[in-house]
Amino acid sequence: MGSLVRFGVSLDCDLLTPFDALCGRKGYTNRSEAIRDLIRKALVTDSFERTLDYSTGTLTLLYDHHRNDLSKKMTQIQHEDFDIIITTVHVHLDHETCLEVLVLKGDAERVRKLSDKLISCTGVKYGVFCGTEGGAKHDDEPTGTPQRPDGRKRWSEQNTWLCKLVGQCGSCGKILVPLCWVW
Secondary structure, eight states, rough: OOOOOOOOOOOOOOHHHHHHHHHHHHTTTHHHHHHHHHHHHHHHHHHHHTTOOOEEEEEEEEEETSSHHHHHHHHHHHHHHHGEEEEEEEEEEESEEEEEEEEEEEEHHHHHHHHHHHSSSEEEEEEEEEEEOOOOOOOOSSSSOOOOOOOOOOHHHOTTTEESSSSSSTTTBSSSEEEEOOO
């Protein structure tokens, strides 16, 4: 282990109190060791995810939709990378809090950047990407399909294994409700 470095962490009491309770349940004798373990876990996860060329997974976000036009900002960000978003589920948990789950598939670097960009938005209370290496590109995915002027494939051309749709966004092609997946 290298030399020990001290640094300060500012936390809201609403976050610190349950963190201290977690530390007690897990048997940590101090916050520093718990924070070290959280950092180690994040570094191992990041290292694994960065070794993948193609990624599939879910991004789970919990946020306050009343905060600083957050919903509008998150929608704009998602529209910029619509072609790697398979589908989304949006749930209103209470008057302020929303849960959004995005199923992502595509170039691993783009999936990571989109996840990081959404998780880091001010107002997101919790965000985590759970990826897998089992999402290799399917043999039946079309190649050489017509592309948009920016070079990205349209969703319907990129994902031919989707067998039935309820609806599709007219402006970006995002699937609104998938009924049946053929994998």
